[in-house]
Amino acid sequence: xxxxxxxxxxxxxxxxxxxxxxxxxxxxxxxxxxxxxxxxxxxxxxxxxxxxxxxxxxxxxxxxxxxxxxxxxxxxxxxxxxxxxxxxxxxxxxxxxxxxxxxxxxxxxxxxxxxxxxxxxxxxxxxxxxxxxxxxxxxxxxxxxxxxxxxxxxxxxxxxxxxxxxxxxxxxxxxxxxxxxxxxxxxxxxxxxxxxxxxxxxxxxxxxxxxxxxxxxxxxxxxxxxxxxxxxxxxxxxxxxxxxxxxxxxxxxxxxxxxxxxxxxxxxxxxxxxxxxxxxxxxxxxxxxxxxxxxxxxxx
Amino acid sequence: xxxxxxxxxxxxxxxxxxxxxxxxxxxxxxxxxxxxxxxxxxxxxxxxxxxxxxxxxxxxxxxxxx
Ligand code: SF4
Ligand SMILES: [Zn+2]
Ligand SMILES: [Zn+2]
Numbered sequence: 274x275x276x277x278x279x280x281x282x283x284x285x286x287x288x289x290x291x292x293x294x295x296x297x298x299x300x301x302x303x304x305x306x307x308x309x310x311x312x313x314x315x316x317x318x319x320x321x322x323x324x325x326x327x328x329x330x331x332x333x334x335x336x337x338x339x340x341x342x343x344x345x346x347x348x349x350x351x352x353x354x355x356x357x358x359x360x361x362x363x364x365x366x367x368x369x370x371x372x373x374x375x376x377x378x379x380x381x382x383x384x385x386x387x388x389x390x391x392x393x394x395x396x397x398x399x400x401x402x403x404x405x406x407x408x409x410x411x412x413x414x415x416x417x418x419x420x421x422x423x424x425x426x427x428x429x430x431x432x433x434x435x436x437x438x439x440x441x442x443x444x445x446x447x448x449x450x451x452x453x454x455x456x457x458x459x460x461x462x463x464x465x466x467x468x469x470x471x472x473x474x475x476x477x478x479x480x481x482x483x484x485x486x487x488x489x490x491x492x493x494x495x496x497x498x499x500x501x502x503x504x505x506x507x508x509x510x511x512x513x514x515x516x517x518x519x520x521x522x523x524x525x526x527x528x529x530x531x532x533x534x535x536x537x538x539x540x541x542x543x544x545x546x547x548x549x550x551x552x553x554x555x556x557x558x559x560x561x562x563x564x565x566x567x568x569x570x571x572x573x
Numbered sequence: 574x575x576x577x578x579x580x581x582x583x584x585x586x587x588x589x590x591x592x593x594x595x596x597x598x599x600x601x602x603x604x605x606x607x608x609x610x611x612x613x614x615x616x617x618x619x620x621x622x623x624x625x626x627x628x629x630x631x632x633x634x635x636x637x638x639x
Binding site: 274283284285286288293296330331332433434476477478480481482485486493494495499505508512513515516519 | 579580603604605606607608610614615616617618619631632633634635
């Protein structure tokens with residue numbers, strides 16, 4: 274196969290784009306997609322301070338790599354979930370990357386904030402581990418950004434992640450989740466920082482290829498709790514559709530963002546309060562994170 | 574040829590002298606779900622891998638939620 278740009282030997286075929294690229298032209302294609310995402314949704318101002326949430330996986334480290342090279346003032350945020358060897362190894366990958374790129378990294382332990390690591394939270398709540406884990410991550414990202422004075426958090430969500438989330442929301446017609454599914458979420462309260470997903474135009478195969486070709490040492494092993502997660506099942510279904518019809522995921526997600534999402538946008542904004550205990554933003558009196566911390570305290 | 578699979582890491586031997594595409598079909602792996610690594614670079618599905626060679630098929634899927 275030949276590179277679409279230069280005619281040299283291709284390293285990667287992108288069926289949905291009906292193209293193949295050599296290494297340098299693929300890296301440029303990738304960076305262009307990130308630039309286009311940032312431009313289209315006005316995600317970041319030139320040179321802005323950005324907190325990049327990193328997990329040690331391919332997506333978040335690829336994102337950090339691109340944002341550094343694009344000239345943003347980045348700091349990594351690693352949330353130590355306390356998930357056995359997986360957390361130990363993923364943290365080491367983030368530290369090694371930060372050292373190699375001479376970029377600052379903040380490490381924050383979920384257990385310090387909530388009283389127990391993710392596996393214990395899972396047992397206490399008797400809910401799927403990803404539910405307590407996801408809630409803690411969103412809360413701690415925002416809190417860390419506020420504490421360290423960052424106006425925006427960037428996460429490594431890719432096209433496959435976004436398509437799978439959309440698929441899950443649509444399967445259950447979670448109409449309150451649909452307006453919030455966006456590559457960029459504006460700040461709707463002084464204590465909520467912006468959230469952006471600059472990789473939403475790139476598939477996870479593309480982010481994996483980018484990380485590999487950039488010689489980024491990322492963790493290939495999965496979180497042990499990922500197995501059987503519904504989002505993974507949805508990804509597998511979408512992979513079959515993509516195989517039968519290249520571009521299916523792209524059309525599903527981009528069609529939603531362009532045509533359907535505005536129809537679900539709320540007319541009335543929800544009232545936001547500050548949590549009576551921690552001061553973070555919530556729709557109730559006590560935020561979900563503080564409630565979870567109470568539950569953990571009672572059980573341990 | 575030797576094929577390295579991941580999660581967990583293991584190796585299988587399959588007949589070489591074939592295109593990557595045919596090897597993937599044999600192993601029932603969708604081409605879009607893996608990177609095909611040979612040495613320090615990636616190869617496309619139309620490449621032929623000969624008997625003495627090793628390739629790694631690295632899954633690209635990640636994550637549970639958020
Ligand atoms: S798979 Fe679930 S438990 Fe594991 S890190 Fe992701 S959200 Fe957390
Ligand atoms: Zn080229
Ligand atoms: Zn609170």
